[in-house]
Amino acid sequence: MHDRSRPPWWLDEVAHAGAEHLDEKYVAGYERKAAYDPSEDVAALRASGIGGDSTIVDLGAGTGVFAMAMAPHCRRLVVVDVSPAMVDVLRAKADAAGADHIEVVRMGYLDRDLDAVIEPGSVDAVFSRNALHQVPDFWKVVALVRIARLLRPGGILRLRDLTYEMEPATVEEEIEAWIAGALVDDPRLGYTAAELAEHVRLEHSTFTWLLEPMIERCGFEILDRDVRRSAYVTYTCRVAGRESS
Numbered sequence: 001m002h003d004r005s006r007p008p009w010w011l012d013e014v015a016h017a018g019a020e021h022l023d024e025k026y027v028a029g030y031e032r033k034a035a036y037d038p039s040e041d042v043a044a045l046r047a048s049g050i051g052g053d054s055t056i057v058d059l060g061a062g063t064g065v066f067a068m069a070m071a072p073h074c075r076r077l078v079v080v081d082v083s084p085a086m087v088d089v090l091r092a093k094a095d096a097a098g099a100d101h102i103e104v105v106r107m108g109y110l111d112r113d114l115d116a117v118i119e120p121g122s123v124d125a126v127f128s129r130n131a132l133h134q135v136p137d138f139w140k141v142v143a144l145v146r147i148a149r150l151l152r153p154g155g156i157l158r159l160r161d162l163t164y165e166m167e168p169a170t171v172e173e174e175i176e177a178w179i180a181g182a183l184v185d186d187p188r189l190g191y192t193a194a195e196l197a198e199h200v201r202l203e204h205s206t207f208t209w210l211l212e213p214m215i216e217r218c219g220f221e222i223l224d225r226d227v228r229r230s231a232y233v234t235y236t237c238r239v240a241g242r243e244s245s
């Protein structure tokens with residue numbers, strides 16, 4: 001008998017989490033490297049009607065830069081990450097903030113047991129940044145369906161990820177140009193050309209023209225899309241066919 005919550009065909013999410021995200025030293029330098037300003041995401045969610053009464057889930061939350069910025073603007077915040085090293089940082093930040101409406105969960109976003117922590121249909125908004133590309137497209141679909149189920153009718157998904165806005169006929173040139181456009185040479189300060197090349201080689205970023213039908217097929221309406229430098233994509237989506245309540 002196998003475990004129903006993890007059948008034999010299920011993905012090993014820790015093995016796909018990115019070895020660097022499990023490495024305490026890398027995690028310690030992560031925020032400096034990522035240089036992520038969450039204010040645009042907080043503002044976009046607030047403009048979508050997410051506020052003081054809302055329940056928000058951050059999937060693949062990393063060190064919680066978004067979560068800590070969003071925390072003052074919601075009633076319940078569940079931050080989920082599969083990496084023990086990331087979760088240690090998240091717990092330390094939540095404790096330091098003394099914010100008992102923040103729940104830190106060490107789990108994969110595909111984990112069926114997540115339903116026991118977050119009741120399906122109870123979530124106003126799901127946020128996820130640069131975490132979905134860790135898994136192949138089959139699993140992106142599984143994740144998107146599970147996100148749609150977590151959300152209440154009219155709930156919002158704000159999804160950011162490295163996703164290629166490139167044409168098939170010119171994809172090789174466009175990837176070369178993207179890598180050549182790396183903004184730093186020092187890996188402590190950002191992502192170098194070598195790291196972008198590794199991303200293409202080893203990770204599961206897909207094309208926008210594949211991801212968008214997947215998002216829609218999984219039950220979302222794409223309300224807004226923003227693409228920068230051919231690879232940095234942000235979608236604001238709503239569970240389709242259901243108006244905000």
Ligand SMILES: C[S@@+](CC[C@H](N)C(=O)[O-])C[C@H]1O[C@@H](n2cnc3c(N)ncnc32)[C@H](O)[C@@H]1O
Nearest residue numbers: 013017021060061062081082083108109129131
């Ligand atoms: C590039 S970091 C992004 C962190 C954060 N969202 C940010 O934007 O700074 C990717 C994060 O996703 C987490 N992750 C990868 N696969 C995951 C999975 N299957 N379930 C939950 N978290 C995952 C990693 O541990 C890591 O913290």
